[in-house]
Amino acid sequence: MNKNKAFWISLIATSSVAITFSALSFNKYQEQKTIDKYKKKRKKLKTIPPRRTKFIRDLATKRVNRVLSTLQKRDPDQTEYLQYVSVVTRSLSPLLMKDLKYVEALERLIEPERAITFGVAWVDDNGIKHINRGYRVQFSSSIGPYKGGIRFDPKMNLSIMKSLAFEQTMKNSLTALPMGGAMGGADFDPKGKSNNEVKNFCHAFMSELFKIIGPNCDIPGPDIGVGVREIGYMYGMYSRLTAQTNGALTGKRYNWGGSRVRTEATGYGLVYFLEYMLHDNNIPLKGRRITISGSGPVAQFAVEKIIELGGIPLTMSDSDGFIYAKNGITLDLLKKIMYLKNVERGRLESLSEIVEYYGDKQRPWIVPCEIALPCAYQNEIQGKDALNLIQNGCFAVAEGSNISSAPEALKLFKQYNLLYAPGKAANAGGVAISGLEMSQNSIKLKMDPQDIKMSLRGIIYNIFEACRTAAQQFGDNDFDYSSGANIAAFLKLANCLFDEGII
Numbered sequence: 001m002n003k004n005k006a007f008w009i010s011l012i013a014t015s016s017v018a019i020t021f022s023a024l025s026f027n028k029y030q031e032q033k034t035i036d037k038y039k040k041k042r043k044k045l046k047t048i049p050p051r052r053t054k055f056i057r058d059l060a061t062k063r064v065n066r067v068l069s070t071l072q073k074r075d076p077d078q079t080e081y082l083q084y085v086s087v088v089t090r091s092l093s094p095l096l097m098k099d100l101k102y103v104e105a106l107e108r109l110i111e112p113e114r115a116i117t118f119g120v121a122w123v124d125d126n127g128i129k130h131i132n133r134g135y136r137v138q139f140s141s142s143i144g145p146y147k148g149g150i151r152f153d154p155k156m157n158l159s160i161m162k163s164l165a166f167e168q169t170m171k172n173s174l175t176a177l178p179m180g181g182a183m184g185g186a187d188f189d190p191k192g193k194s195n196n197e198v199k200n201f202c203h204a205f206m207s208e209l210f211k212i213i214g215p216n217c218d219i220p221g222p223d224i225g226v227g228v229r230e231i232g233y234m235y236g237m238y239s240r241l242t243a244q245t246n247g248a249l250t251g252k253r254y255n256w257g258g259s260r261v262r263t264e265a266t267g268y269g270l271v272y273f274l275e276y277m278l279h280d281n282n283i284p285l286k287g288r289r290i291t292i293s294g295s296g297p298v299a300q301f302a303v304e305k306i307i308e309l310g311g312i313p314l315t316m317s318d319s320d321g322f323i324y325a326k327n328g329i330t331l332d333l334l335k336k337i338m339y340l341k342n343v344e345r346g347r348l349e350s351l352s353e354i355v356e357y358y359g360d361k362q363r364p365w366i367v368p369c370e371i372a373l374p375c376a377y378q379n380e381i382q383g384k385d386a387l388n389l390i391q392n393g394c395f396a397v398a399e400g401s402n403i404s405s406a407p408e409a410l411k412l413f414k415q416y417n418l419l420y421a422p423g424k425a426a427n428a429g430g431v432a433i434s435g436l437e438m439s440q441n442s443i444k445l446k447m448d449p450q451d452i453k454m455s456l457r458g459i460i461y462n463i464f465e466a467c468r469t470a471a472q473q474f475g476d477n478d479f480d481y482s483s484g485a486n487i488a489a490f491l492k493l494a495n496c497l498f499d500e501g502i503i
Helices: 002-014 023-043 050-074 079-091 093-098 101-109 158-175 195-212 228-242 262-280 297-308 331-344 383-391 407-415 429-443 449-474 481-499
Strands: 114-123 129-140 146-152 181-186 218-222 289-292 315-318 321-324 356-358 371-373 396-398 419-421
Touching: 050 079, 050 093, 050 101, 079 093, 079 158, 079 407, 079 481, 093 101, 093 449, 093 481, 101 481, 114 158, 114 195, 129 146, 129 158, 129 195, 129 218, 146 158, 146 228, 146 429, 158 181, 158 429, 158 449, 158 481, 181 195, 181 218, 195 228, 218 228, 218 429, 262 297, 262 371, 262 396, 262 419, 262 429, 262 449, 289 297, 297 315, 297 331, 383 407, 407 419, 419 481, 429 449, 449 481
Parallel strands: 146 181, 146 218, 289 315, 289 371, 371 396, 396 419
Antiparallel strands: 114 129, 129 181, 315 321, 321 356
């Protein structure tokens, strides 16, 4: 007996074949067996019994919680990313409850394909050396090559980068153009830097970034802190390093490969989406009092288009405060703001003698309005800001910046039935025109500006229709454009993963 015991112990210890199942795999195996059993019963029934519906919902909830719990354990310090994934997942609930295979797609999609960090060494005008951290998160290439902006912001970290890259992936999916999603940047602050210092940093940044980008794999573009000046410096270094002049970057000046309407596209597209959303609810845009944050290209051209369509833009802001024109920002005032920001690179405070100015980093959400257009940073509308807007008569919010509204604000929008257009849908105009710039660079031809403007309107309308259709199909509120946007974008991405055999 003792010999037999020793034999079996030895066999187990020395065996070269060990079959193991993780707890997660075993649970999925058991769940699938139960699902298959229900499917066999369903074939004999004409309708789905309530018991099955409850079972699928409970099982989907259990799996989703498991996915989020795993993500929380893996990246407990990535607060912004965890927050973003949680918000998106909640809005996907109607789809996830309908078909459990989409939970597996969610599990795959929330992990980026590649997240890269690198050091950026550069020298300022005083000869002092600096080291910043650069990022590129290549989130998904299932629909096409990676596409997404470069952002220079001293607050940048990997968690914010992943949030923005996921948002960009969803946004690109909605455009129906063949683009994957990515985001990049650095914790560099261009404010107060000379042109030479910005050039030195951009050259150093591209010296690392060029290794992972190209016209057929990853095509970065501009974002906050990065405009045509910065894109020009980066493109110059890319051309020197690769001996190529191609479409590896978008947002270029028109005379060396850029597209007409690119600078205006995000702001114009934002107002087009707002217009469609209001029309869908029988509300005219003309005469509406609108608060806008930001004073970069998105805010500038949103204001321009609002004036053209008869709306009344009241505010614009920068990181120090905001201006408030009680009777509306005029075209003359807008031209002064454009010159101040685009040429002089100054602060709005310098306009305090000709327009009302609120400093101390105040935000424009304290101003009574009917519509709010956040066009600055992520999470710029917090819960208290949302309450201010609601109490002051605001009934619609459309995001010109990515992830403009914090989760507490989103809850209040829903509670008080505000019309809400998320950034992934409302500010997709910029990346849509970037997609057209990619096409123009590939065929070495230029499109007529009027054709581009018509294409922009058409793309934004199609995005709006996709959001509305998904909301009607999966939601309990036909005007929940936020859930509709998330579901429509996610469905396309998930189905691509299934078609390509990735899941």
